[in-house]
Amino acid sequence: MSQKEITKNNLIEAFWDIYKEKPLSKITVQEITDKAGYNRGTFYTYFKDINEIQQLLKENLxxxxxxxxxxxxxxxxxxxxxxxxxxxxxxxxxxxxxxxxxxxxxxxxxxxxxxxxxxxxxxxxxxxxxxxxxxxxxxxxxxxxxxxxxxxxxxxxxxxxxxxxxxxxxxxxxxxxxxxxxxxxxxxxxxxx
Incomplete structure:
Protein backbone atom coordinates (compact mmCIF):
# COMPACT_ATOMS: atom_id res chain seq x y z
CA MET A 1 0.00 0.00 0.00
CA SER A 2 1.23 3.48 -0.81
CA GLN A 3 1.58 6.17 1.86
CA LYS A 4 -1.47 7.95 0.40
CA GLU A 5 -3.59 4.80 0.76
CA ILE A 6 -2.35 4.28 4.32
CA THR A 7 -3.20 7.88 5.26
CA LYS A 8 -6.65 7.65 3.67
CA ASN A 9 -7.36 4.33 5.43
CA ASN A 10 -6.18 5.79 8.76
CA LEU A 11 -8.63 8.66 8.37
CA ILE A 12 -11.45 6.26 7.49
CA GLU A 13 -10.66 4.06 10.49
CA ALA A 14 -10.51 7.09 12.79
CA PHE A 15 -13.90 8.19 11.46
CA TRP A 16 -15.28 4.71 12.03
CA ASP A 17 -14.01 4.56 15.62
CA ILE A 18 -15.80 7.82 16.38
CA TYR A 19 -18.94 6.98 14.35
CA LYS A 20 -19.47 3.81 16.43
CA GLU A 21 -19.86 6.04 19.47
CA LYS A 22 -21.71 9.13 18.23
CA PRO A 23 -24.02 10.27 15.43
CA LEU A 24 -22.61 11.76 12.23
CA SER A 25 -23.99 15.21 13.03
CA LYS A 26 -21.82 15.42 16.14
CA ILE A 27 -18.53 14.34 14.52
CA THR A 28 -15.99 17.01 13.54
CA VAL A 29 -13.09 16.91 11.13
CA GLN A 30 -10.85 17.92 14.03
CA GLU A 31 -11.88 14.83 16.01
CA ILE A 32 -11.08 12.58 13.06
CA THR A 33 -7.70 14.12 12.36
CA ASP A 34 -6.74 14.19 16.05
CA LYS A 35 -7.62 10.51 16.39
CA ALA A 36 -5.73 9.60 13.18
CA GLY A 37 -2.73 11.79 14.06
CA TYR A 38 -2.96 14.20 11.12
CA ASN A 39 -3.81 17.86 10.64
CA ARG A 40 -7.08 19.19 9.21
CA GLY A 41 -5.44 19.96 5.88
CA THR A 42 -4.60 16.30 5.42
CA PHE A 43 -8.28 15.41 5.81
CA TYR A 44 -9.26 17.80 3.01
CA THR A 45 -6.59 16.33 0.74
CA TYR A 46 -8.63 13.11 0.68
CA PHE A 47 -12.22 14.11 1.44
CA LYS A 48 -14.42 17.11 0.85
CA ASP A 49 -16.35 16.51 4.08
CA ILE A 50 -17.36 13.93 6.68
CA ASN A 51 -20.36 12.82 4.61
CA GLU A 52 -17.98 11.65 1.88
CA ILE A 53 -16.26 9.25 4.31
CA GLN A 54 -19.62 7.91 5.45
CA GLN A 55 -20.71 7.43 1.82
CA LEU A 56 -17.50 5.55 1.04
CA LEU A 57 -18.05 3.35 4.07
CA LYS A 58 -21.63 2.61 2.97
CA GLU A 59 -20.58 1.79 -0.60
CA ASN A 60 -17.98 -0.66 0.66
CA LEU A 61 -20.69 -2.51 2.60
Missing part, protein backbone atom coordinates in the same frame (compact mmCIF):
# COMPACT_ATOMS: atom_id res chain seq x y z
CA UNK A 62 -22.87 -3.31 -0.43
CA UNK A 63 -22.38 -6.97 -1.38
CA UNK A 64 -20.86 -7.71 -4.78
CA UNK A 65 -22.90 -8.64 -7.83
CA UNK A 66 -21.43 -12.16 -7.72
CA UNK A 67 -22.41 -12.62 -4.06
CA UNK A 68 -25.97 -11.55 -4.79
CA UNK A 69 -26.48 -13.45 -8.03
CA UNK A 70 -24.55 -16.61 -7.12
CA UNK A 71 -27.35 -18.08 -4.98
CA UNK A 72 -30.00 -17.25 -7.60
CA UNK A 73 -28.00 -18.91 -10.35
CA UNK A 74 -27.63 -22.03 -8.20
CA UNK A 75 -31.37 -22.56 -7.62
CA UNK A 76 -31.67 -25.06 -10.50
CA UNK A 77 -28.69 -27.05 -9.24
CA UNK A 78 -29.81 -27.47 -5.64
CA UNK A 79 -33.54 -28.22 -5.96
CA UNK A 80 -34.60 -24.67 -5.17
CA UNK A 81 -32.90 -24.45 -1.75
CA UNK A 82 -31.27 -21.06 -1.94
CA UNK A 83 -29.83 -21.35 1.56
CA UNK A 84 -27.37 -24.07 0.56
CA UNK A 85 -25.56 -21.43 -1.46
CA UNK A 86 -25.48 -18.63 1.13
CA UNK A 87 -22.15 -19.40 2.84
CA UNK A 88 -20.50 -16.36 1.25
CA UNK A 89 -23.39 -14.19 2.37
CA UNK A 90 -23.04 -15.44 5.93
CA UNK A 91 -19.30 -14.71 5.81
CA UNK A 92 -20.08 -11.23 4.49
CA UNK A 93 -22.53 -10.56 7.34
CA UNK A 94 -20.05 -11.82 9.95
CA UNK A 95 -17.27 -9.66 8.51
CA UNK A 96 -19.35 -6.47 8.28
CA UNK A 97 -21.97 -6.95 11.00
CA UNK A 98 -20.55 -4.27 13.30
CA UNK A 99 -20.63 -1.58 10.61
CA UNK A 100 -24.03 -2.65 9.33
CA UNK A 101 -25.35 -2.66 12.89
CA UNK A 102 -24.21 0.93 13.42
CA UNK A 103 -25.64 2.11 10.10
CA UNK A 104 -29.05 0.48 10.62
CA UNK A 105 -29.16 1.22 14.34
CA UNK A 106 -31.06 4.04 16.04
CA UNK A 107 -28.16 6.52 15.64
CA UNK A 108 -27.19 5.28 12.18
CA UNK A 109 -28.05 6.44 8.69
CA UNK A 110 -31.70 5.92 7.68
CA UNK A 111 -30.78 6.18 4.00
CA UNK A 112 -28.40 3.20 4.27
CA UNK A 113 -31.19 0.61 4.40
CA UNK A 114 -32.88 2.21 1.38
CA UNK A 115 -29.63 2.37 -0.62
CA UNK A 116 -28.68 -1.16 0.41
CA UNK A 117 -32.01 -2.65 -0.68
CA UNK A 118 -32.19 -0.57 -3.86
CA UNK A 119 -28.72 -1.64 -5.06
CA UNK A 120 -29.39 -5.31 -4.35
CA UNK A 121 -32.80 -5.09 -6.03
CA UNK A 122 -31.27 -3.45 -9.11
CA UNK A 123 -28.65 -6.19 -9.46
CA UNK A 124 -31.24 -8.95 -9.14
CA UNK A 125 -33.74 -7.26 -11.44
CA UNK A 126 -31.11 -6.83 -14.17
CA UNK A 127 -30.62 -10.58 -13.98
CA UNK A 128 -34.40 -11.23 -13.98
CA UNK A 129 -34.84 -9.09 -17.12
CA UNK A 130 -31.92 -10.94 -18.73
CA UNK A 131 -33.80 -14.22 -18.14
CA UNK A 132 -36.95 -12.72 -19.70
CA UNK A 133 -39.05 -13.93 -16.76
CA UNK A 134 -42.81 -13.38 -16.89
CA UNK A 135 -44.15 -10.84 -14.42
CA UNK A 136 -40.81 -9.33 -13.37
CA UNK A 137 -42.57 -6.60 -11.39
CA UNK A 138 -43.93 -9.23 -8.98
CA UNK A 139 -40.43 -10.60 -8.50
CA UNK A 140 -39.28 -7.12 -7.54
CA UNK A 141 -41.92 -7.04 -4.79
CA UNK A 142 -40.80 -10.46 -3.56
CA UNK A 143 -37.21 -9.20 -3.41
CA UNK A 144 -38.28 -6.13 -1.42
CA UNK A 145 -40.34 -8.29 0.94
CA UNK A 146 -37.45 -10.67 1.58
CA UNK A 147 -34.82 -7.94 2.00
CA UNK A 148 -37.04 -5.99 4.39
CA UNK A 149 -37.72 -9.13 6.42
CA UNK A 150 -34.05 -10.07 6.63
CA UNK A 151 -32.98 -6.58 7.64
CA UNK A 152 -35.79 -6.38 10.20
CA UNK A 153 -34.81 -9.72 11.72
CA UNK A 154 -31.17 -8.62 11.87
CA UNK A 155 -32.20 -5.38 13.60
CA UNK A 156 -34.29 -7.29 16.15
CA UNK A 157 -31.40 -9.69 16.76
CA UNK A 158 -29.13 -6.71 17.45
CA UNK A 159 -31.75 -5.08 19.71
CA UNK A 160 -31.90 -8.30 21.71
CA UNK A 161 -28.10 -8.21 22.06
CA UNK A 162 -27.64 -11.21 19.79
CA UNK A 163 -29.42 -13.40 22.35
CA UNK A 164 -30.16 -16.10 19.76
CA UNK A 165 -27.21 -18.06 18.39
CA UNK A 166 -26.47 -16.81 14.87
CA UNK A 167 -26.71 -20.34 13.39
CA UNK A 168 -30.08 -20.90 15.06
CA UNK A 169 -31.21 -17.54 13.65
CA UNK A 170 -29.96 -18.47 10.16
CA UNK A 171 -31.87 -21.78 10.33
CA UNK A 172 -34.98 -19.96 11.53
CA UNK A 173 -34.74 -17.42 8.68
CA UNK A 174 -34.47 -20.33 6.24
CA UNK A 175 -37.47 -22.04 7.79
CA UNK A 176 -39.62 -18.88 7.64
CA UNK A 177 -38.54 -18.23 4.06
CA UNK A 178 -39.30 -21.77 2.93
CA UNK A 179 -42.56 -22.34 4.82
CA UNK A 180 -43.98 -18.82 4.78
CA UNK A 181 -45.03 -16.51 7.57
CA UNK A 182 -48.71 -17.47 7.61
CA UNK A 183 -48.01 -21.20 7.79
CA UNK A 184 -45.49 -20.82 10.58
CA UNK A 185 -47.61 -18.37 12.61
CA UNK A 186 -50.64 -20.66 12.33
CA UNK A 187 -48.60 -23.64 13.46
CA UNK A 188 -46.95 -21.77 16.35
CA UNK A 189 -50.19 -20.18 17.59
CA UNK A 190 -51.88 -23.59 17.61
CA UNK A 191 -48.97 -25.24 19.45
CA UNK A 192 -50.06 -24.60 23.02
CA UNK A 193 -48.68 -25.98 26.30
Missing amino acids: IPTKDMILGPLMMLDKNSGNIFETLDRTNDYVKEHSEKIAVLIGPEGDPSFVHEFKMRIRMIIMDYVYELKVKEPEKIEYIIEYQLSALIGMFQLWLEKNESMDENVLADFVEEVSNQGVTTMMTSMLNNKN
Whole structure:
Protein backbone atom coordinates (compact mmCIF):
# COMPACT_ATOMS: atom_id res chain seq x y z
CA MET A 1 0.00 0.00 0.00
CA SER A 2 1.23 3.48 -0.81
CA GLN A 3 1.58 6.17 1.86
CA LYS A 4 -1.47 7.95 0.40
CA GLU A 5 -3.59 4.80 0.76
CA ILE A 6 -2.35 4.28 4.32
CA THR A 7 -3.20 7.88 5.26
CA LYS A 8 -6.65 7.65 3.67
CA ASN A 9 -7.36 4.33 5.43
CA ASN A 10 -6.18 5.79 8.76
CA LEU A 11 -8.63 8.66 8.37
CA ILE A 12 -11.45 6.26 7.49
CA GLU A 13 -10.66 4.06 10.49
CA ALA A 14 -10.51 7.09 12.79
CA PHE A 15 -13.90 8.19 11.46
CA TRP A 16 -15.28 4.71 12.03
CA ASP A 17 -14.01 4.56 15.62
CA ILE A 18 -15.80 7.82 16.38
CA TYR A 19 -18.94 6.98 14.35
CA LYS A 20 -19.47 3.81 16.43
CA GLU A 21 -19.86 6.04 19.47
CA LYS A 22 -21.71 9.13 18.23
CA PRO A 23 -24.02 10.27 15.43
CA LEU A 24 -22.61 11.76 12.23
CA SER A 25 -23.99 15.21 13.03
CA LYS A 26 -21.82 15.42 16.14
CA ILE A 27 -18.53 14.34 14.52
CA THR A 28 -15.99 17.01 13.54
CA VAL A 29 -13.09 16.91 11.13
CA GLN A 30 -10.85 17.92 14.03
CA GLU A 31 -11.88 14.83 16.01
CA ILE A 32 -11.08 12.58 13.06
CA THR A 33 -7.70 14.12 12.36
CA ASP A 34 -6.74 14.19 16.05
CA LYS A 35 -7.62 10.51 16.39
CA ALA A 36 -5.73 9.60 13.18
CA GLY A 37 -2.73 11.79 14.06
CA TYR A 38 -2.96 14.20 11.12
CA ASN A 39 -3.81 17.86 10.64
CA ARG A 40 -7.08 19.19 9.21
CA GLY A 41 -5.44 19.96 5.88
CA THR A 42 -4.60 16.30 5.42
CA PHE A 43 -8.28 15.41 5.81
CA TYR A 44 -9.26 17.80 3.01
CA THR A 45 -6.59 16.33 0.74
CA TYR A 46 -8.63 13.11 0.68
CA PHE A 47 -12.22 14.11 1.44
CA LYS A 48 -14.42 17.11 0.85
CA ASP A 49 -16.35 16.51 4.08
CA ILE A 50 -17.36 13.93 6.68
CA ASN A 51 -20.36 12.82 4.61
CA GLU A 52 -17.98 11.65 1.88
CA ILE A 53 -16.26 9.25 4.31
CA GLN A 54 -19.62 7.91 5.45
CA GLN A 55 -20.71 7.43 1.82
CA LEU A 56 -17.50 5.55 1.04
CA LEU A 57 -18.05 3.35 4.07
CA LYS A 58 -21.63 2.61 2.97
CA GLU A 59 -20.58 1.79 -0.60
CA ASN A 60 -17.98 -0.66 0.66
CA LEU A 61 -20.69 -2.51 2.60
CA ILE A 62 -22.87 -3.31 -0.43
CA PRO A 63 -22.38 -6.97 -1.38
CA THR A 64 -20.86 -7.71 -4.78
CA LYS A 65 -22.90 -8.64 -7.83
CA ASP A 66 -21.43 -12.16 -7.72
CA MET A 67 -22.41 -12.62 -4.06
CA ILE A 68 -25.97 -11.55 -4.79
CA LEU A 69 -26.48 -13.45 -8.03
CA GLY A 70 -24.55 -16.61 -7.12
CA PRO A 71 -27.35 -18.08 -4.98
CA LEU A 72 -30.00 -17.25 -7.60
CA MET A 73 -28.00 -18.91 -10.35
CA MET A 74 -27.63 -22.03 -8.20
CA LEU A 75 -31.37 -22.56 -7.62
CA ASP A 76 -31.67 -25.06 -10.50
CA LYS A 77 -28.69 -27.05 -9.24
CA ASN A 78 -29.81 -27.47 -5.64
CA SER A 79 -33.54 -28.22 -5.96
CA GLY A 80 -34.60 -24.67 -5.17
CA ASN A 81 -32.90 -24.45 -1.75
CA ILE A 82 -31.27 -21.06 -1.94
CA PHE A 83 -29.83 -21.35 1.56
CA GLU A 84 -27.37 -24.07 0.56
CA THR A 85 -25.56 -21.43 -1.46
CA LEU A 86 -25.48 -18.63 1.13
CA ASP A 87 -22.15 -19.40 2.84
CA ARG A 88 -20.50 -16.36 1.25
CA THR A 89 -23.39 -14.19 2.37
CA ASN A 90 -23.04 -15.44 5.93
CA ASP A 91 -19.30 -14.71 5.81
CA TYR A 92 -20.08 -11.23 4.49
CA VAL A 93 -22.53 -10.56 7.34
CA LYS A 94 -20.05 -11.82 9.95
CA GLU A 95 -17.27 -9.66 8.51
CA HIS A 96 -19.35 -6.47 8.28
CA SER A 97 -21.97 -6.95 11.00
CA GLU A 98 -20.55 -4.27 13.30
CA LYS A 99 -20.63 -1.58 10.61
CA ILE A 100 -24.03 -2.65 9.33
CA ALA A 101 -25.35 -2.66 12.89
CA VAL A 102 -24.21 0.93 13.42
CA LEU A 103 -25.64 2.11 10.10
CA ILE A 104 -29.05 0.48 10.62
CA GLY A 105 -29.16 1.22 14.34
CA PRO A 106 -31.06 4.04 16.04
CA GLU A 107 -28.16 6.52 15.64
CA GLY A 108 -27.19 5.28 12.18
CA ASP A 109 -28.05 6.44 8.69
CA PRO A 110 -31.70 5.92 7.68
CA SER A 111 -30.78 6.18 4.00
CA PHE A 112 -28.40 3.20 4.27
CA VAL A 113 -31.19 0.61 4.40
CA HIS A 114 -32.88 2.21 1.38
CA GLU A 115 -29.63 2.37 -0.62
CA PHE A 116 -28.68 -1.16 0.41
CA LYS A 117 -32.01 -2.65 -0.68
CA MET A 118 -32.19 -0.57 -3.86
CA ARG A 119 -28.72 -1.64 -5.06
CA ILE A 120 -29.39 -5.31 -4.35
CA ARG A 121 -32.80 -5.09 -6.03
CA MET A 122 -31.27 -3.45 -9.11
CA ILE A 123 -28.65 -6.19 -9.46
CA ILE A 124 -31.24 -8.95 -9.14
CA MET A 125 -33.74 -7.26 -11.44
CA ASP A 126 -31.11 -6.83 -14.17
CA TYR A 127 -30.62 -10.58 -13.98
CA VAL A 128 -34.40 -11.23 -13.98
CA TYR A 129 -34.84 -9.09 -17.12
CA GLU A 130 -31.92 -10.94 -18.73
CA LEU A 131 -33.80 -14.22 -18.14
CA LYS A 132 -36.95 -12.72 -19.70
CA VAL A 133 -39.05 -13.93 -16.76
CA LYS A 134 -42.81 -13.38 -16.89
CA GLU A 135 -44.15 -10.84 -14.42
CA PRO A 136 -40.81 -9.33 -13.37
CA GLU A 137 -42.57 -6.60 -11.39
CA LYS A 138 -43.93 -9.23 -8.98
CA ILE A 139 -40.43 -10.60 -8.50
CA GLU A 140 -39.28 -7.12 -7.54
CA TYR A 141 -41.92 -7.04 -4.79
CA ILE A 142 -40.80 -10.46 -3.56
CA ILE A 143 -37.21 -9.20 -3.41
CA GLU A 144 -38.28 -6.13 -1.42
CA TYR A 145 -40.34 -8.29 0.94
CA GLN A 146 -37.45 -10.67 1.58
CA LEU A 147 -34.82 -7.94 2.00
CA SER A 148 -37.04 -5.99 4.39
CA ALA A 149 -37.72 -9.13 6.42
CA LEU A 150 -34.05 -10.07 6.63
CA ILE A 151 -32.98 -6.58 7.64
CA GLY A 152 -35.79 -6.38 10.20
CA MET A 153 -34.81 -9.72 11.72
CA PHE A 154 -31.17 -8.62 11.87
CA GLN A 155 -32.20 -5.38 13.60
CA LEU A 156 -34.29 -7.29 16.15
CA TRP A 157 -31.40 -9.69 16.76
CA LEU A 158 -29.13 -6.71 17.45
CA GLU A 159 -31.75 -5.08 19.71
CA LYS A 160 -31.90 -8.30 21.71
CA ASN A 161 -28.10 -8.21 22.06
CA GLU A 162 -27.64 -11.21 19.79
CA SER A 163 -29.42 -13.40 22.35
CA MET A 164 -30.16 -16.10 19.76
CA ASP A 165 -27.21 -18.06 18.39
CA GLU A 166 -26.47 -16.81 14.87
CA ASN A 167 -26.71 -20.34 13.39
CA VAL A 168 -30.08 -20.90 15.06
CA LEU A 169 -31.21 -17.54 13.65
CA ALA A 170 -29.96 -18.47 10.16
CA ASP A 171 -31.87 -21.78 10.33
CA PHE A 172 -34.98 -19.96 11.53
CA VAL A 173 -34.74 -17.42 8.68
CA GLU A 174 -34.47 -20.33 6.24
CA GLU A 175 -37.47 -22.04 7.79
CA VAL A 176 -39.62 -18.88 7.64
CA SER A 177 -38.54 -18.23 4.06
CA ASN A 178 -39.30 -21.77 2.93
CA GLN A 179 -42.56 -22.34 4.82
CA GLY A 180 -43.98 -18.82 4.78
CA VAL A 181 -45.03 -16.51 7.57
CA THR A 182 -48.71 -17.47 7.61
CA THR A 183 -48.01 -21.20 7.79
CA MET A 184 -45.49 -20.82 10.58
CA MET A 185 -47.61 -18.37 12.61
CA THR A 186 -50.64 -20.66 12.33
CA SER A 187 -48.60 -23.64 13.46
CA MET A 188 -46.95 -21.77 16.35
CA LEU A 189 -50.19 -20.18 17.59
CA ASN A 190 -51.88 -23.59 17.61
CA ASN A 191 -48.97 -25.24 19.45
CA LYS A 192 -50.06 -24.60 23.02
CA ASN A 193 -48.68 -25.98 26.30
